[in-house]
Amino acid sequence: MSDASATPMMKQYLAIRRELPEDVLLFFRLGDFYELFFEDAKTAAPLLNVSLTKRNGVPMCGVPHHASTGYIAKLIKAGKRVAIAEQTSEPTPGKIVERAVSQILSAGTVNDLNLLESNRANYLAAVFRAGKKLGLAYVDLTTGEFEVAEFKEPVDLVDELERIQASELLHSDEQRDLIEALGSPAYALGVEGYLFLEDQADHALTQHFKVKSLDGFGCQGLTAALCAAGCILQYLQFQLRRNVDHIQRLRVAQTSDFVLIDAASQSHLELVTARGGAQHTLLSALDRTCTPMGGRKLRHWVLHPLRDLDQLTDRQDMIAGLLAEPLLLGQLRTLLKEVRDLERTSSRLSQGSGNGRDLLAMATSLEVVPSLKMAMEEARNSGFERLLAHLHDLSALAAEIQAAIVDEPPMQIKEGGVFRPGYLTELDELRDASTLGRQWIADLQNREIERTGIKSLKIKYNAVFGYFIEITKANVGAVPADYHRKQTTVNGERYITDELKRMEDKILGSEERSKALEYEEFVGLRGKVLTHLAEIQETAGVLAVLDSLCSLAETARLFNYTRPVLNDTRHLFIRDGRHPVLDQNLTSGERFVPNDVTLEPEESRLILITGPNMAGKSTYLRQTALLTLMAQIGSYLPVTSAEIGLVDRIFTRIGASDDLARGQSTFMVEMNETALILNNATERSLVILDEIGRGTSTFDGLSIAWSVAEHLHDHIGARALFATHYHEITALAQSRSAVKNYNVAVKEWNQQIIFLRKILPGCAEKSYGIQVARLAGLPENVIERAKEVLAQLEAGHQPAESVTEVPVPTSVPAKVKKATRVARGEDAGQMVLFG
Numbered sequence: 136m137s138d139a140s141a142t143p144m145m146k147q148y149l150a151i152r153r154e155l156p157e158d159v160l161l162f163f164r165l166g167d168f169y170e171l172f173f174e175d176a177k178t179a180a181p182l183l184n185v186s187l188t189k190r191n192g193v194p195m196c197g198v199p200h201h202a203s204t205g206y207i208a209k210l211i212k213a214g215k216r217v218a219i220a221e222q223t224s225e226p227t228p229g230k231i232v233e234r235a236v237s238q239i240l241s242a243g244t245v246n247d248l249n250l251l252e253s254n255r256a257n258y259l260a261a262v263f264r265a266g267k268k269l270g271l272a273y274v275d276l277t278t279g280e281f282e283v284a285e286f287k288e289p290v291d292l293v294d295e296l297e298r299i300q301a302s303e304l305l306h307s308d309e310q311r312d313l314i315e316a317l318g319s320p321a322y323a324l325g326v327e328g329y330l331f332l333e334d335q336a337d338h339a340l341t342q343h344f345k346v347k348s349l350d351g352f353g354c355q356g357l358t359a360a361l362c363a364a365g366c367i368l369q370y371l372q373f374q375l376r377r378n379v380d381h382i383q384r385l386r387v388a389q390t391s392d393f394v395l396i397d398a399a400s401q402s403h404l405e406l407v408t409a410r411g412g413a414q415h416t417l418l419s420a421l422d423r424t425c426t427p428m429g430g431r432k433l434r435h436w437v438l439h440p441l442r443d444l445d446q447l448t449d450r451q452d453m454i455a456g457l458l459a460e461p462l463l464l465g466q467l468r469t470l471l472k473e474v475r476d477l478e479r480t481s482s483r484l485s486q487g488s489g490n491g492r493d494l495l496a497m498a499t500s501l502e503v504v505p506s507l508k509m510a511m512e513e514a515r516n517s518g519f520e521r522l523l524a525h526l527h528d529l530s531a532l533a534a535e536i537q538a539a540i541v542d543e544p545p546m547q548i549k550e551g552g553v554f555r556p557g558y559l560t561e562l563d564e565l566r567d568a569s570t571l572g573r574q575w576i577a578d579l580q581n582r583e584i585e586r587t588g589i590k591s592l593k594i595k596y597n598a599v600f601g602y603f604i605e606i607t608k609a610n611v612g613a614v615p616a617d618y619h620r621k622q623t624t625v626n627g628e629r630y631i632t633d634e635l636k637r638m639e640d641k642i643l644g645s646e647e648r649s650k651a652l653e654y655e656e657f658v659g660l661r662g663k664v665l666t667h668l669a670e671i672q673e674t675a676g677v678l679a680v681l682d683s684l685c686s687l688a689e690t691a692r693l694f695n696y697t698r699p700v701l702n703d704t705r706h707l708f709i710r711d712g713r714h715p716v717l718d719q720n721l722t723s724g725e726r727f728v729p730n731d732v733t734l735e736p737e738e739s740r741l742i743l744i745t746g747p748n749m750a751g752k753s754t755y756l757r758q759t760a761l762l763t764l765m766a767q768i769g770s771y772l773p774v775t776s777a778e779i780g781l782v783d784r785i786f787t788r789i790g791a792s793d794d795l796a797r798g799q800s801t802f803m804v805e806m807n808e809t810a811l812i813l814n815n816a817t818e819r820s821l822v823i824l825d826e827i828g829r830g831t832s833t834f835d836g837l838s839i840a841w842s843v844a845e846h847l848h849d850h851i852g853a854r855a856l857f858a859t860h861y862h863e864i865t866a867l868a869q870s871r872s873a874v875k876n877y878n879v880a881v882k883e884w885n886q887q888i889i890f891l892r893k894i895l896p897g898c899a900e901k902s903y904g905i906q907v908a909r910l911a912g913l914p915e916n917v918i919e920r921a922k923e924v925l926a927q928l929e930a931g932h933q934p935a936e937s938v939t940e941v942p943v944p945t946s947v948p949a950k951v952k953k954a955t956r957v958a959r960g961e962d963a964g965q966m967v968l969f970g
């Protein structure tokens with residue numbers, strides 16, 4: 136549509152639309168609706184499941200303003216960005232209402248609780264390459280957390296991205312190759328390269344944090360990361376028009392502080408996502424947090440295990456303190472349950488999108504703090520002192536909010552009804568005026584019924600005419616002379632009187648004034664609350680940590696966990712270890728069989744585990760990795776005792792991975808993961824290898840597995856567990872001092888196997904693959920034939936033809952029976968002898 140032929144409203148629409156990036160869908164406010172036009176309407180209508188219509192040839196669709204959140208959520212979930220153009224002036228006759236984009240919403244920047252998962256952070260990230268460095272910055276706009284990090288290798292950046300699981304990833308249009316090297320994630324979004332310019336980024340960041348240089352944040356020399364951070368800030372402020380005042384700090388993420396867990400291992404170990412559903416993750420086994428903030432913090436801990444002994448000992452000490460006082464633990468958890476999402480409510484308020492409910496949620500949370508503080512002060516837990524120092528008593532502020540805001544405030548902040556009666560004299564007077572006015576109108580109705588004798592006379596109100604007197608057709612004749620007719624309807628006539636109009640002005644005037652006054656008051660109270668933003672954020676941070684610690688303590692209490700000894704040795708001793716997730720998910724009657732692990736540098740740094748399929752090898756490997764990881768988040772363990780020399784990285788190579796979808800073969804994925812391990816593991820790492828070399832020919836596979844095991848033992852010296860079906864490899868234990876063989880015990884009974892789930896020294900004698908295949912339901916004739924082939928192979932012969940008579944199942948259809956007979960030569964009347 137050309138602007139010249141467009142209506143003034145459409146001209147305004149086109150002007151606003153032109154200023155927006157093409158992919159953004161514009162929600163254009165028209166009265167009580169948000170309308171979308173042209174291509175936006177065509178894209179959005181099917182996603183929103185609303186009808187696409189046409190007005191003057193222009194495709195359009197719309198959603199009611201009051202229900203817009205749900206619709207916007209649908210679009211964001213579908214990966215779209217949405218711009219909201221609001222009316223910015225009051226409607227006046229003959230003049231077009233002004234409109235402007237108030238904000239743009241995207242997956243990485245939503246702040247509506249309906250769109251967010253409460254137990255995980257929602258990150259907007261940006262990546263940038265400067266020289267040989269790869270910079271990453273990410274912000275959680277809902278909490279104000281803002282971090283940067285730098286990497287040398289794309290693979291390390293991929294691991295970190297996997298860990299933070301950003302919803303939106305910005306990159307420079309000029310660095311498409313970088314995003315390709317990261318696997319072109321679906322949530323990536325190219326933006327103009329100038330947003331990443333070094334000078335501009337530096338300017339944006341120093342201005343925002345009101346500092347001369349960013350060195351104070353520990354950012355010296357992190358050019359690539361700062362360019363990414365600068366892009367994020369400018370993208371938020373200028374492209375999405377968001378308020379970023381609550382982002383008060385920039386932190387350099389020290390990846391060397393954490394145990395590195397590559398993307399594949401994060402998924403193999405099912406830390407926060409699992410194929411079988413959320414209840415099978417390590418996080419769900421540990422998560423007994425009471426607040427959304429605690430939930431997010433614990434998730435962060437699980438994905439960022441620590442390498443620092445002191446920090447871990449601190450966490451362990453605090454858990455010990457909680458376990459020593461179970462009543463206190465219970466009390467703290469009860470109090471924490473009262474705490475709401477302080478981080479997200481405060482950031483919504485500071486971005487101007489919060490309402491009365493947010494203030495109330497904040498007050499409810501802050502009110503709990505004094506009791507929590509008191510309980511913590513009384514505890515004998517020495518570790519609490521540092522937490523207490525950052526827990527602020529803001530109960531006076533909470534009381535002020537409680538005294539002001541009604542118990543169930545409305546969603547809107549401009550429609551009144553937010554403040555309690557008695558809070559503000561002027562507001563009470565205005566409200567009284569409007570209540571009295573309404574009473575006056577009710578009285579007037581009675582008076583007029585009496586005066587006119589029309590029993591059905593009613594005084595009504597609508598937004599177009601205001602108050603009016605409605606008279607049915609039959610009674611129109613009895614209407615007094617001072618009634619002025621305003622409108623004729625199907626059923627009768629509508630009138631006004633001078634007296635009614637005068638009162639209407641008073642009522643409506645006082646309602647308008649009271650709404651305006653309430654809004655003004657709300658903004659004032661919000662401003663006051665926000666002057667305490669830093670204290671609120673700090674308090675929220677402490678509550679998150681306390682909640683996570685309580686969650687770990689509660690889990691330890693419920694499942695009888697033990698405190699592991701942590702140190703800087705290269706030991707990994709576990710007595711009676713249980714798989715933390717399986718242990719909690721067993722159905723009644725099942726029992727998890729505990730197992731030991733002995734790994735140390737001199738005599739047992741590489742453990743080879745053989746044993747039948749299904750015996751429990753994988754479980755044992757994962758369990759060892761998970762217990763180590765749990766120890767390094769400070770948790771107690773499902774063991775009778777454990778000593779864990781802290782690891783720097785945990786590598787796993789387990790089963791087929793999702794990369795198959797990206798077109799890589801099983802074998803290729805397996806080899807990529809193995810290469811990553813051999814190239815990066817150190818003597819402080821823990822390596823878990825489950826069946827290397829399966830996806831290729833037996834001899835190739837065996838040779839690769841063999842040399843990988845040798846390399847791990849001879850050159851890397853990491854603590855390693857290696858499960859394999861290649862029994863030949865167990866010979867390594869004879870030539871290598873620190874290789875030890877273990878097997879998973881089974882009992883053979885009546886040609887069946889019974890799994891004992893116990894890990895014992897020595898190597899397995901057989902694979903029992905055929906017995907397991909029978910358990911899986913392979914047809915009996917196939918099983919019998921497999922046994923024959925196996926016997927011949929083991930004797931060093933080529934498998935000969937079958938000697939067994941193949942029974943024909945009675946239930947097979949005639950056609951199949953015939954085919955079987957033909958195969959056996961029966962139809963030809965011959966007796967076929969095999970072998």
Ligand SMILES: Nc1ncnc2c1ncn2[C@@H]1O[C@H](COP(=O)(O)OP(=O)(O)OP(=O)(O)O)[C@@H](O)[C@H]1O
Nearest residue numbers: 726727728729747748749750751752753754755892
């Ligand atoms: N210690 C244990 N106690 C109780 N049940 C266990 C134990 N270890 C394993 N299991 C159960 O046994 C099943 C098989 O275990 P797992 O997958 O570890 O076997 P596997 O030896 O790795 O088999 P494969 O060689 O076929 O991959 C699992 O479903 C698990 O629930």
